[in-house]
Amino acid sequence: MSKKYNFAIIGCGVIANTHGNVINAIERANLYAVCDIIKDKADEFAKKYNADNVYYDYMEMLQDPNIDIVCICTPSGMHGEMAVNVANAGKHIVCEKPIEITTEKIKPIIEAVKRNNIKFQSIFQRRTMPAAIATKKLIEEGKLGKIVMANAYLKYYRDQAYYDSAGWRGTWELDGGGALMNQGVHGIDLLQWMVGQKVTSIFGRADHLSRNIEVEDTAVALLQFEGGGYGVIEGATTCYPGLDTTFAIHGEKGTIIFSDSGIERWDFIDEDIPRPDAGEKIGGATGATHISSGGHYILLNDLIDAIENDRQPMIPPEEGKVAVEIINSIYRSEREKKEVYL
Structure with a gap:
């Protein structure tokens, strides 16, 4: 049996529900952890989607060596700093749109992804x-x-x-x-x-x-x-x-x-x-x-395949920038x- 990938979600708002449903539907995926600065929100989300690990500080969560892939589902203007920190922690990334709100803030994301040799999937379903x-x-x-x-x-x-x-x-x-x-x-x-x-x-x-x-x-x-x-x-x-x-x-x-x-x-x-x-x-x-979840299912599956075959995902950050x-x-x-x- 091929490896199961442990996913973590940062931000337990509206779009995170799509990620939770999709991760639970993918055979090679496991929703390992969730994180939100609002404790009750994180706890309820973890219970709803059967995640065993709950965090309230994403930097603390990134220290967990069992996490393979992180879904960034926070407000748009927070994506860049989080993506750089996730990449520096050696985790692969799924990032909701837009991957940042200016091209200047996207440049450090691209650099961090290359420097850490990780895979990054932009969500444009x-x-x-x-x-x-x-x-x-x-x-x-x-x-x-x-x-x-x-x-x-x-x-x-x-x-x-x-x-x-x-x-x-x-x-x-x-x-x-x-x-x-x-x-x-x-x-x-x-x-x-x-x-x-x-x-x-x-x-x-x-x-x-x-x-x-x-x-x-x-x-x-x-x-x-x-x-x-x-x-x-x-x-x-x-x-x-x-x-x-x-x-x-x-x-x-x-x-x-x-x-x-x-x-x-x-x-x-x-x-x-x-x-x-x-x-x-x-x-x-x-x-x-x-919003339907079919496109997310394809993109998250594609990221797993990109990791296993060491290729670019369908929508790397360079394309998310345009x-x-x-x-x-x-x-x-x-x-x-x-x-x-x-």
Whole structure:
């Protein structure tokens, strides 16, 4: 029988439940420890997911030699320091999105991962969607020809009570942004990953139009890709009741449009290409508790396989950085009221 890997979770909030469920569902995984600075929260989480070891200080937990992999599920602005400390302790890492809130804070993560020769998996579960994988492959094969437009519509709904539910939500310091950095980062990552071209310039607008928060609840941005095509991002947490996340890719030879509910258009000028399976609905438009766990299952399994075969995981920190750079550039464009060049 192959080795079982001992997982630990730092931060027992909403998204940690997905990690707890997935770890318990993976044959080669064992939820060994959990940690939260709030004692009752950690104790209840450990009991719920059958973890034998409970910690209230993650640095103390990192001294445990039995831990193989650590899932970082804390507020976004805490990820960087924690990831560096986890890497320095020689543990492999699963890190929720975004892996940090600025590219400057991501640089030490990348350095620590390389220096300690550990594996790091960024959580961008939308990359596991069959429609997205098929779209990326067709773009790479030139089946759509030159990409002229690539758009992401990321229209979520979060009420004021959501932001009031935790002190870090909707703050620059720990959330790093709003509708784009917290919710929209998944779709922004997926868009750039599918197109496979560097974003060269951005003109964006982002502000809090409805919610009483520091950061944006509504944003739009125009992107230009290296290949000359344009992209549009519409991101919000103000769109009641929360719409399906939708991607529209238009090339000279065809159009692909898909959303959480499936593939809406799959049209090519010069050939008949079979549609892929729609796959599991990711969800999340109406709340973080409505996100499916299938993508996490694939990514955590992939990390175990990467460790065993000494290869890069599907989404190393270098790739986790790209969406953060795009979002930071949209914020900069809003502040400076002009186009920003990357």
